[in-house]
Amino acid sequence: MCLRTHLTMRLRERHPGNISGEHRSVLELAEAMRYELDLQDVDVSATREKQLNEQVNKNLKGGAISYSCSAAKPRTYSIRKGLGDWFRREKWWFSAISITSVACSTLWMSGTVAFWIWTFGLWIGQFWAFCICTTIGSRVLMIVLWCVAFVIIALPVTAVVAR
Known part of the structure; x- marks a missing residue:
């Protein structure tokens, strides 16, 4: 399972250094919220919590975010396919x-x-x-x-x- 996960992450170009931890995920979430709520030019410290809460519920439907990926099924590494490719190569x-x-x-x-x-x-x-x-x-x-x-x-x- 570890090998398959490692190869799948390499296939998706998500190396261990690119995986979000607790601090990076907070910054990514904040950036996504700024973008989705169109707050790039707004001073967030002047905005009230109630206003942000209303915008999140109205515009973001409760605040669901996700990583961008294509509509197709994300690629996963298959050991059987990898072995077949290796034998052919x-x-x-x-x-x-x-x-x-x-x-x-x-x-x-x-x-x-x-x-x-x-x-x-x-x-x-x-x-x-x-x-x-x-x-x-x-x-x-x-x-x-x-x-x-x-x-x-x-x-x-x-x-x-x-x-």
């Missing part, structure tokens, strides 16, 4: 990891150790790039670093296996 990465997983398992069974180690490095790089990185450049860099690391590991292993 990352479909190429899911495909790449799946293909590399199949290649790793096939090469492991074929016995080509050096190429399998490099392919496993590619898979590890894709996995961590997908989990940690957010931009394409950072993901490519992560994959290249893991591939280089596993090539460095594969060279001595290949030399030992070749003996």
